Amino acid sequence: MTPPRWCLILNGKSAGDDAVRNAVDVMRGRDVVLDVRVTWEAGDADRYVAEAIGRGTDGVIAAGGDGTLSEVAAALAHRDKAADALPALGLLPLGTANDFATAAGIPVEALAALELVHGQAARPIDLLRLQxxxxxxxxxxxxxxxxxxxxxxxxxxxxxxxxxxxxxxxxxxxxxxxxxxxxxxxxxxxxxxxxxxxxxxxxxxxxxxxxxxxxxxxxxxxxxxxxxxxxxxxxxxxxxxxxxxxxxxxxxxxxxxxxxxxxxxxxxxxxxxxxxxxxxxxxxxxxxxxxxxxxxxxxxxxxxxxxxxxx
Structure with a gap:
């Protein structure tokens, strides 16, 4: 069975988070191919999502707060592909308030959040589009x-x-x-x-x-x-x-x-x-x-x- 491949898009403010590093190591030990990319400036998330799609990545995980989640979701949403042809979206909450994660019941512990991605099938969700x-x-x-x-x-x-x-x-x-x-x-x-x-x-x-x-x-x-x-x-x-x-x-x-x-x-x-x-x-x-x-x-x-x- 082919192991899943993920791309973790990590907000640069949390690049030194030991809990995230340890969680990534644990998931790699469970045969998840996990690429980590750190955002530094505007446009990074979109570029990393494009790379992930090109590699046939199964899922992209936004590691940050609500802004990081929306940035990664936007990078998926504007592609000319249907939802089931795009990598699934995950969230590792690392923000100040984590409003989306709190309301959704996503664990704030890094390993538990990644285990949710590994163990729970993705479901279609709506997005808000503002013009x-x-x-x-x-x-x-x-x-x-x-x-x-x-x-x-x-x-x-x-x-x-x-x-x-x-x-x-x-x-x-x-x-x-x-x-x-x-x-x-x-x-x-x-x-x-x-x-x-x-x-x-x-x-x-x-x-x-x-x-x-x-x-x-x-x-x-x-x-x-x-x-x-x-x-x-x-x-x-x-x-x-x-x-x-x-x-x-x-x-x-x-x-x-x-x-x-x-x-x-x-x-x-x-x-x-x-x-x-x-x-x-x-x-x-x-x-x-x-x-x-x-x-x-x-x-x-x-x-x-x-x-x-x-x-």
Whole structure:
């Protein structure tokens, strides 16, 4: 039997991680052919995925945070191949918040994450595709706007290293006194909304920004986006956001949020606004976001909350 061949695409920030090195050695000892490639600059992940496809690699594993996962997923998604003709996708979580991994139930221990890839068959999953300013962006997890986006963008890398996911909480609390709602118009099939919002989530996945569960019911294989809009709340913004940050996020959101489940969503604004796409800020007056069903295959726990139950 031919041993499986993987390509581990490792975020350069974690190149010296001993746990990753040991996990790679263990899997190689189990007859997995495992190539390791380290990203250094923009475009590396795409180049490594192209090399992996050319070698007939069975799977590519994103070793990093949500941004690394989306970068590798995008490198697969824009190929002119069907999902079953592409290498399957895996994730070894090494980020600050690991929002996708947390929601999906992927182990954070390096060896356990690689054993999941080895032992669990890949299933088709959807990806989020965003178009703005004539460019196309892909993401595995979530696009967010408003308060949560500013928290993520403004959180300093040094604070992330020191505090991990708590860094987003610290930054968020510091922003509570200077939150400005964003005016926008949104529409999708059978859905229209306009007004000022303080938080927006368009989810393939469920959470972003270090645990903000903006789309708590989202699954990644239903062909739909979960949209959550938190409208401007005059006189209650500070207390609402403090509760959102402190007490489980979606509990507060359920009381005030506008929700929809749509195959696509268009967002328009008179002034440019920023959406955070798994760590990548994209600024525009107009966005078209769609769910692309079954675009890649991914190794996930069989009982992952992000997967719809098998019929």
């Amino acid at each position: 703005a300013n004539g460019a196309t962006h892909w993401a595995a997890n979530l696009a967010s706007g408003g308060f949560g986006t500013q928290v993520t963008v403004e959180t300093h890398d040094g604070l992330k290293k020191l505090l991990g996911g708590l860094a987003y909480l610290v930054t968020g609390m510091a922003r509570l006194g200077r939150i400005e709602p964003i005016d926008a118009r949104m529409r999708g099939p059978g859905f229209e909304w306009r007004g000022g919002f303080i938080a927006l989530g368009v989810g393939n996945g469920r959470q972003a920004g270090g645990g903000q569960a903006l789309c708590p019911e989202a699954v990644i294989d239903d062909g739909l986006l979960d949209v959550t809009i938190v409208p401007e709340l005059s006189g209650e913004i500070g207390s609402t956001l403090a509760t959102l940050l402190k007490d489980g996020r979606h509990v507060a959101l359920d009381q005030v949020a506008v929700r929809a489940r749509l195959p696509w969503l268009e967002i328009e604004a008179d002034a440019p606004l920023v959406l955070n796409l798994d760590g990548e800020p994209v600024e525009s007056n107009r966005f078209h976001i769609e769910c692309v069903p079954g675009r890649v295959r991914m190794h996930l726990p069989a009982d992952s909350p992000l997967l719809a139950p098998l019929a």
